[in-house]
Amino acid sequence: MSKIIAFLTDFGVRDPYVSAMKAVALSIAPDVRVVDITHEVRPFDIEEASFILLAVYRYFPRDTIFVVVVDPGVGSGRRPVLIETQNYFFIGPDNGVLIPAAEEDGIKRVIVLDNPRYHRHPVSASFHGRDIFTPAAAWLARGIPPHELGSETSPSTLVRPRLKLEARAEQGKIVLKAIHVDVFGNTILSIRWNRLVELAKEAGIKLEIGAKLNVVNLSSGKSAEAVVERVFSLAPEGTLVLYRNSFDFAELAVNRGSAARLLATRKGDTIVLEQA
Amino acid sequence: MSKIIAFLTDFGVRDPYVSAMKAVALSIAPDVRVVDITHEVRPFDIEEASFILLAVYRYFPRDTIFVVVVDPGVGSGRRPVLIETQNYFFIGPDNGVLIPAAEEDGIKRVIVLDNPRYHRHPVSASFHGRDIFTPAAAWLARGIPPHELGSETSPSTLVRPRLKLEARAEQGKIVLKAIHVDVFGNTILSIRWNRLVELAKEAGIKLEIGAKLNVVNLSSGKSAEAVVERVFSLAPEGTLVLYRNSFDFAELAVNRGSAARLLATRKGDTIVLEQA
Amino acid sequence: MSKIIAFLTDFGVRDPYVSAMKAVALSIAPDVRVVDITHEVRPFDIEEASFILLAVYRYFPRDTIFVVVVDPGVGSGRRPVLIETQNYFFIGPDNGVLIPAAEEDGIKRVIVLDNPRYHRHPVSASFHGRDIFTPAAAWLARGIPPHELGSETSPSTLVRPRLKLEARAEQGKIVLKAIHVDVFGNTILSIRWNRLVELAKEAGIKLEIGAKLNVVNLSSGKSAEAVVERVFSLAPEGTLVLYRNSFDFAELAVNRGSAARLLATRKGDTIVLEQA
Numbered sequence: 001m002s003k004i005i006a007f008l009t010d011f012g013v014r015d016p017y018v019s020a021m022k023a024v025a026l027s028i029a030p031d032v033r034v035v036d037i038t039h040e041v042r043p044f045d046i047e048e049a050s051f052i053l054l055a056v057y058r059y060f061p062r063d064t065i066f067v068v069v070v071d072p073g074v075g076s077g078r079r080p081v082l083i084e085t086q087n088y089f090f091i092g093p094d095n096g097v098l099i100p101a102a103e104e105d106g107i108k109r110v111i112v113l114d115n116p117r118y119h120r121h122p123v124s125a126s127f128h129g130r131d132i133f134t135p136a137a138a139w140l141a142r143g144i145p146p147h148e149l150g151s152e153t154s155p156s157t158l159v160r161p162r163l164k165l166e167a168r169a170e171q172g173k174i175v176l177k178a179i180h181v182d183v184f185g186n187t188i189l190s191i192r193w194n195r196l197v198e199l200a201k202e203a204g205i206k207l208e209i210g211a212k213l214n215v216v217n218l219s220s221g222k223s224a225e226a227v228v229e230r231v232f233s234l235a236p237e238g239t240l241v242l243y244r245n246s247f248d249f250a251e252l253a254v255n256r257g258s259a260a261r262l263l264a265t266r267k268g269d270t271i272v273l274e275q276a
Numbered sequence: 277m278s279k280i281i282a283f284l285t286d287f288g289v290r291d292p293y294v295s296a297m298k299a300v301a302l303s304i305a306p307d308v309r310v311v312d313i314t315h316e317v318r319p320f321d322i323e324e325a326s327f328i329l330l331a332v333y334r335y336f337p338r339d340t341i342f343v344v345v346v347d348p349g350v351g352s353g354r355r356p357v358l359i360e361t362q363n364y365f366f367i368g369p370d371n372g373v374l375i376p377a378a379e380e381d382g383i384k385r386v387i388v389l390d391n392p393r394y395h396r397h398p399v400s401a402s403f404h405g406r407d408i409f410t411p412a413a414a415w416l417a418r419g420i421p422p423h424e425l426g427s428e429t430s431p432s433t434l435v436r437p438r439l440k441l442e443a444r445a446e447q448g449k450i451v452l453k454a455i456h457v458d459v460f461g462n463t464i465l466s467i468r469w470n471r472l473v474e475l476a477k478e479a480g481i482k483l484e485i486g487a488k489l490n491v492v493n494l495s496s497g498k499s500a501e502a503v504v505e506r507v508f509s510l511a512p513e514g515t516l517v518l519y520r521n522s523f524d525f526a527e528l529a530v531n532r533g534s535a536a537r538l539l540a541t542r543k544g545d546t547i548v549l550e551q552a
Numbered sequence: 553m554s555k556i557i558a559f560l561t562d563f564g565v566r567d568p569y570v571s572a573m574k575a576v577a578l579s580i581a582p583d584v585r586v587v588d589i590t591h592e593v594r595p596f597d598i599e600e601a602s603f604i605l606l607a608v609y610r611y612f613p614r615d616t617i618f619v620v621v622v623d624p625g626v627g628s629g630r631r632p633v634l635i636e637t638q639n640y641f642f643i644g645p646d647n648g649v650l651i652p653a654a655e656e657d658g659i660k661r662v663i664v665l666d667n668p669r670y671h672r673h674p675v676s677a678s679f680h681g682r683d684i685f686t687p688a689a690a691w692l693a694r695g696i697p698p699h700e701l702g703s704e705t706s707p708s709t710l711v712r713p714r715l716k717l718e719a720r721a722e723q724g725k726i727v728l729k730a731i732h733v734d735v736f737g738n739t740i741l742s743i744r745w746n747r748l749v750e751l752a753k754e755a756g757i758k759l760e761i762g763a764k765l766n767v768v769n770l771s772s773g774k775s776a777e778a779v780v781e782r783v784f785s786l787a788p789e790g791t792l793v794l795y796r797n798s799f800d801f802a803e804l805a806v807n808r809g810s811a812a813r814l815l816a817t818r819k820g821d822t823i824v825l826e827q828a
Contacts, residue, residue, distance in 0.1 A: 004302060006295065010736035014592040016608035016799065019558065022587050024609035026556060030613065034587075035298055035310075040290040044808060056292035059299035059406070061306065072808055075783030126784035126805075127798030130611070144591050183288035184293055184319050231351030231401035246285075246403030247292065256320060280578060282571065311574055311586075316566040334567035335682070337582065340658065351585035459564035460595050507627030507677035522679030529678075531595060532624055 003141035004033045006060060008053055008070040010041040011127065017127070022158060024120060029139035045095045048267065050163035051188075054100040055247040057088060065137045066101075069129035080113040080132045081158070084146050091133050091140075094154050096161035107155045111276035114150040128258070167191040169203035173274040176250075178217075178265050179183075182261040186232075186256025187265050188251050193244035205275050212276035213242060219269035224262055224269070225276055226252065237251045279417035280309045282336060284329055285345040286317040287406065293403070297343070297410045300396060304414035320348040322373045324543065326439035327464075331375040333364060341413045341447050342377075344368035345405035352359040356389040356408045357434070367409050367416075372437035383431045390426040443467040445479035449550040452526075452543050454493075461534025462508075463541050464527050466542075469520035481551050487507050488552035489518060491528060495545035500538055502528065502550055518549070555693035556585045558612060560605055561621040561681065562593040569679070570804055571769070573619070573686045576672060581689035590616075598649045598817065601730050602715035603740075607799040609640060617689045618653075621646035621681035632665040632684045636698050643685050643692075648713035655689040659707045666702040682770075698768040719743040721755035723828040730769075730817050737785075737810025739817050740803050745796035757827050764828035765794060767804060771821035777828055778804065794825070 005025055011017040022034050037056060041049045057066060079094040085105035090098040091113070113132055116123075118139045120131040126182040134151050134212040161169075167190055177190040191199070200207040207228055208252040215221040226240040232253040235241045240262060245251035252259040252271075259265070279299055287293040298310050301453040313332060317325045325346040333342060347354075347369040361381035366374040367389070383406055389408055392399075394415045396407040410427050413515070443452040443466055453466040467475070476483040492499040502516040508529040511517045516538060521527035528535040528547075563569040569795070574586050588607060593601045601622040608616060623630075623645040631646040637657035643652040653663040658769040665684055668675075670691045672728055673684040688701050719742055742749070752759040757779055768775040778792040784805040787793045790816060797803035804811040804823075811817070 002306070006299075010735075012592075013471050013588070013590050015732075015734045016589065016604050017734075019587060019589040019798075020608050020611045023558075023613070023616075025606065026585065026587070027611070027613045033302065035295060035302070036289070038289050040288075049511040049532035056296050056299065059296045060301070061299070061303045064299075075784040124798035126785075126795070150727065180291075182291040182293075183286075205725070213754050233349050233352040233402075243402070246406065247296075260473065278582070282575075309578065311571060311578070312565070312569040313568065314565050316564075328568050331574050332575065335572045335579070337575070337579045340575075456567075457564075458567045459571075509625050509628040509678075519678070522676035523572075523683065 002031045002033045003029070004035055004036050004064045005137045005141060006035045006037050006064055006066050007039070008037040008041070008049055008066065009039045010043050010045060010049065011069065013039050017129065019077070020130045024130055026135045028135060029141040030038040032138060032141045038243055041070055042072065046070050046095055049097050050161055052098050053098070054104065054163070055249075057101045057105070058134065058207065060088070062087045065089040067129070067133050067137045069099050069133060070097055071095065071128065074128050075125040076242045078159075080128055081151060082113055082136060082140070083107055083144055084109040084111070089140060089146070091137050093128070094159050096159045099161035100163050109146060110153050110155050110158060111146050111150045115148065116151050118144065123234045131219060165190045165192070166216040167195065167199060172204060172268045172274050173198050174203050174205065175270065175272050176221060178269045178271055179264060179268055181260045181267055184253070185260035186245070186251055187259045187263070188245065188249050189271060190249055191250050194248070194249050196250045205273065214274040214276050215240065215242070215263065216272040216274065217263040217265050217269050218272060219266070220264035222263045235250040278307045278309045279305070280311055280313045280337060280340045281413045281417060282313050282340055282342050283315070284313040284317070284325055284342065285315045286319050286321060286325065287315045287345065289315050292421045296406045300406055301414045302408045304411060305417040306412060308509055310470065317346055318416050320346065322346050322371055323438045324456065326376050326437055327371050329374070330380065330439070333377045333381070336364070338363045339365070339369065341347070341365040341416055343543045344373050344414045345404070345409060346373055347371065347404065350404050351401040355400060356404055358387040358389055358412060358416070358422055358425060359383055360385040362386070365422070367413050369404070370435050370518065372435045375437035376439050378516050384433050385422060386429050386434060387426045388429050391424065392519050394425050395419065416464060425498040441466045441468070443471065443475060445475040448478050448480060449548050450475050450481065451546065451548050454543055454545045454547055457536045457543055459540060460529070461536035462521070463539070463549060464521065467526050468524055469526050470524070471489050472526045481549065490550040491516065491539065492548040493539040493541050493545050494548060495542070496540035498539045554583045554585045556587055556613060556614055557580070557614050557689045557693060558587045558589050558620065559594070560589040560601055561591045562595050562597065562601065563591045563621065565591050569681065572682045575646070575688045576686045577790045580687060581693040584690060584693045585609060586757055593622055596622065598622050598647055599638055599714045600732065601649050602652050602713055603698045603814070605632070605650070606715070609653045609657070614639045614732050617641040617643065619681070619685050619693055620649050621685060622649055623647065623680065624681050627677040630711075632680055633700055634663040634665055634688060634701060635690070636661040636663070639676045641698070643689050643737050645680070647713045651713035652715050652743065652761045654706045661698060662705050662707050662710060663698050670696065670701050677700045700798065703775040704752070715772060717744070719747065719751060721751040723826050724750050724756060726755050726757065726820065727768055727824050730819055731822045733817060733819055736805070737812035738797070738803055738805040739795065739811045739815070739825060740801050743802050744800055745802050746800070748802045755780050757825065766826040767792065767794070768824040768826065769817050769821050770824060772816035797824065
């Protein structure tokens with residue numbers, strides 16, 4: 001059974017960056033499986049990359065090696081790291097992008113990728129994805145143990161993540177953020193569903209199926225009534241729905257429509273849920 | 277030799293949906309080959325997905341498993357199905373999207389994917405692509421026989437397709453639809469070339485190489501003269517050409533230009549071919 | 553160890569073209585590895601495809617087979633060719649697209665793909681990517697020797713490339729072209745870094761780390777001061793940087809910004825570097 005390397009970057013697919021990484025991976029580890037998570041993260045958007053990694057990592061087979069390259073600080077002092085967790089390996093820059101997923105899975109060990117033996121030479125100043133991260137992943141896939149790839153460091157030295165699941169209950173309302181707007185305009189909120197259920201109790205908001213809420217986008221000034229449903233397709237067309245999405249986050253969606261368009265929502269906007 | 281799972285969705289590649297499906301496929305069937313057909317179908321556009329599947333399925337090796345997820349009705353009552361055909365397996369929602377390809381290849385058996393043993397649990401209400409369709413494909417790739425995956429049903433119970441190859445001959449003209457506009461602006465018409473030859477005879481239109489036709493887009497009001505050629509590159513630059521495309525459909529193209537721009541054509545427009 | 557076929561086209565990924573090629577490859581050579589370089593080359597832009605191939609080919613394992621389909625002349629007289637080089641195989645139309653990479657690696661032999669035994673039949677007039685180029689690649693991957701695929705011809709008969717690394721030194725300045733603008737707005741210039749060092753000496757321009765230059769885009773009329781750095785991330789945010797990029801080309805970039813936006817640069821623009 002081949003090892004899997006899963007790539008997540010902000011490189012797009014027009015330029016030679018992604019294929020150069022795959023070429024290097026296959027040069028070192030010819031039998032490795034390469035899988036694209038996405039390369040369409042907005043340039044430099046560490047927070048977005050963090051969210052996508054957090055959402056998807058757990059569906060991959062045990063021992064999958066994730067290579068995440070959203071790396072505006074490449075070539076400056078930031079460290080290249082491997083984070084070994086309970087079930088996976090996360091490789092990328094020490095800029096916080098790996099942390100939400102790695103912490104959720106449980107960090108076992110952190111290695112700074114400073115052993116030049118496992119770099120591709122010459123190491124360019126601007127493309128560590130190809131010259132440091134991917135080689136580390138490929139050597140790992142070939143069986144080189146993590147501690148050979150560099151020096152161990154304490155998890156406490158890692159740069160903290162930008163992605164925060166911000167949400168708070170106030171009297172009669174819950175305040176949170178839009179952390180992702182997907183291709184359908186579905187708007188993912190900065191809270192796991194189970195935590196929303198707790199906050200709703202604190203705030204005195206009813207959240208059972210069929211309950212009605214006011215949803216206000218404080219950033220755009222738009223608001224609309226939403227119904228709590230198991231899934232958007234059970235509501236009439238055009239209705240705003242609040243539901244537990246398939247990645248266990250709270251999400252706003254419109255049946256055969258776009259929640260983001262309805263509320264003029266962009267990633268990062270502040271969203272308030274109130275009792276209707 | 278590994279089995280192939282070929283994915284066709286409207287998920288785009290920015291979000292974690294496609295990679296979650298691949299992750300699940302590789303978790304169940306580590307040796308499976310995953311191939312992307314496209315994920316850029318317009319959101320909810322069942323007709324477009326049908327056309328692309330119909331165009332491409334026959335080039336895949338025998339026993340390829342197609343997973344098609346254009347599924348606006350996910351979570352409502354629509355059934356998840358596996359259609360076994362003479363040479364392939366088609367998996368997706370029972371909303372008509374699989375039918376044109378499956379019927380062309382010859383339907384042998386239809387299974388409703390209702391055996392929870394081969395679902396991924398918990399089954400989300402909004403992402404059957406990950407929790408029902410892909411697991412079914414992966415278990416099939418691992419050798420589980422179709423009848424284990426659910427209950428057999430009659431092909432006559434399947435929802436009929438939206439994609440229709442509409443074309444009719446009238447006195448001196450042929451009326452059809454633009455069913456697809458490709459990245460070059462080539463405009464694919466709702467008729468196989470062989471059928472166009474028959475209709476042209478009925479309508480009294482000459483269709484041999486070098487013949488001239490008037491092409492009218494009734495929806496946009498634009499028209500232009502076209503020449504029948506073996507391929508667009510044989511006509512002078514800028515000339516509108518009617519030809520048999522590489523998927524055996526009738527197609528309008530402009531040598532080093534865009535037929536869609538010339539006639540202001542969008543998918544679904546009504547196109548008339550007349551004797552020049 | 554499986555052979556690799558790497559695809560580079562202007563087909564986009566919305567249409568069935570790319571997946572049809574992969575389907576054909578896997579039908580002929582079930583164990584082959586398929587890798588996408590990109591399918592987002594601008595339609596018909598042979599020069600752009602040449603540049604991307606030139607940048608990335610050398611990172612692939614020895615014996616990789618490149619299939620390049622940017623082919624506005626398909627179906628006209630242009631020849632389908634296989635160019636065997638010191639380390640690789642390049643397959644595509646004889647329109648110059650393969651030449652910069654093939655010549656850099658060292659051409660050993662050129663075969664015109666005229667043996668119908670290794671075509672897919674019927675050969676369409678408009679999609680040689682599927683019916684001639686990919687079958688040739690897949691048969692090659694399966695061990696058919698190049699000379700079986702067609703007739704040998706002299707490299708001197710090949711159509712010359714459109715991509716030219718144009719650069720010249722004048723008194724106190726260097727004149728070159730923008731050959732590629734990447735997803736970050738980084739602007740790649742038409743010169744390898746080592747050659748730029750030579751021209752800078754000729755022109756009397758200082759190019760050591762920290763040196764300042766005026767950069768003028770003659771096509772847009774915009775200009776800005778740039779600093780020579782090892783990498784953009786070492787300059788203050790917003791600063792224009794001239795540096796040796798990771799593919800050994802000279803490149804303009806802005807730390808956390810877009811060099812292309814700063815200078816209103818599009819591919820093909822004429823860029824002048826002057827002593828500040």
